[in-house]
Amino acid sequence: MSSGYNFAYLDEPTKRMLRRSLLKAVAIPGYQVPFASREMPLPFGWGTGGIQVTAAILGRDDRLKVIDQGADDTTNAVSIRDFFAKTAGVATTLSTRDATVIQTRHRIPETPLQHGQIMVFQVPIPEPLRWLEPRETETRRMHAFADYGAMHLKLYEDVARYGRITTAYDYPVLVAGRYLMRPSPIPRFDNPKLDASPALMLFGAGREKRIYAVPPYTSVKSLDFEDHPFTIESWDRPCARCGAADSYLDEIITDDRGGRRFVCSDTDHCNQRLDAKEKAA
């Protein structure tokens, strides 16, 4: 750990402030708690909200995993992992199973999460009603009164225009039967993983200065219609690397003649499956 930084970069009063907001967020599942977002040595859009949450909860014994899309090796993921290795001296890992804290931008890992693990989501836009209502005072009132008549409207408009619900990312959910929440830009494939998860889910939006949470074993329901039920994406082929038929696949262009393959977006999951196959062989 380099000298000249406080543990995990942020000073202790800032971390205490963040922890108070986090505790409030956990106490009121799905409710957006304002916090005094700090300048971080990374630009907005690089997950400054998630980084502040991670900084506030990291302990010296934690093992941190960072994913961007589903991968541990993208520039963004590497930068954030290096940042905490340097400022907190914590162990890092690529393994979902070994991690105690997982910071993420777009995915929830395929490997089922365990009780005691914490997911930290980097959130660009926290307010699920913003597309409909630009005024913050009005969206706050709608949340306070659970005035969610508008909450199905986006789905209605989808079906009216395209014949089906086309919302693929950031699919709106109702948390603990009370608060409407944006799950951050995860694919709707990952929404069922939020429901009654044994792990703690924390969401940080740096630019918008909001923190919210889903405590372990909390109901998270994806909105839908009786005649247009919520469904997750599916593919007509398995992963071209590991053969998984039940994971979220990314399309990879393999050459300049239009060749393409579909492989797991969760690289750790894909690699673990390949390793297990090789050992068995």
Next chain:
Amino acid sequence: MSGPILEVRDLEKRYGARRAVAGVSLDVWPGEVLGIVGESGSGKTTLLSAIAGRVAPSAGSVTYDGRDLTELADVDRSRLIGDKIGFVHQNPRDGLRLNVSAGGNVAEKLMAAGARNYGALRETACRWLDRVEIGRDRVDDHPSKFSGGMQQRLQIARVLATQPQLVLMDEPTGGLDVSVQAKLLDLLRGLVDELGLAVVVVTHDLGVARLLAHRLLVMKDGLVVEHGLTDQVLDDPAHAYTQLLVSSVLQV
């Protein structure tokens, strides 16, 4: 139901030293249309806003179906008004979502009330478009593309779709061309009769009052100066101010 659906008692709204509404009482019975007429500044719009829970009264009570709205917590009042009481704005842009399709505008409050079947929602929306004489082929269009008269008819469909028991209207035909006004009034009168709605309609236009209202209140300076059956008030006004109002209409 055995009593009035709406009872207003000694309602006051003060802004500083000025009393915009200076102690008004009224009853509205199920199926009855009450008109409130007066010039601008008479307090009629403030009275309507207070009944709708949009401004907090300084004194008095507003009792809807046996529950005093002024005594309810904000959230309960908001929910009760949202479920049971409709509000038609003078400017349809205040009562519509312009960036949402016509069908979505009608379906929104049905979804708020728990409707979760898309096909049924869409069919209900289309039936309401029929009733307000908007073609079903416009169901996916945004109301920003509609004429003023169509926007007002869509607002009415949106308000009536949840079958409120009481509808409050603020100058519902204001801001429209005279020919469009006449058509809208016909439509409104038909719907009110057919649905047996209780309505409070505020207007400065005595022609609107005559066509829609069963009973009239005449307001001046925050007070009710005359009330009675519509024909009686308009044809044989007792109060000097009402006589002036009626004669000024006749001069137009």
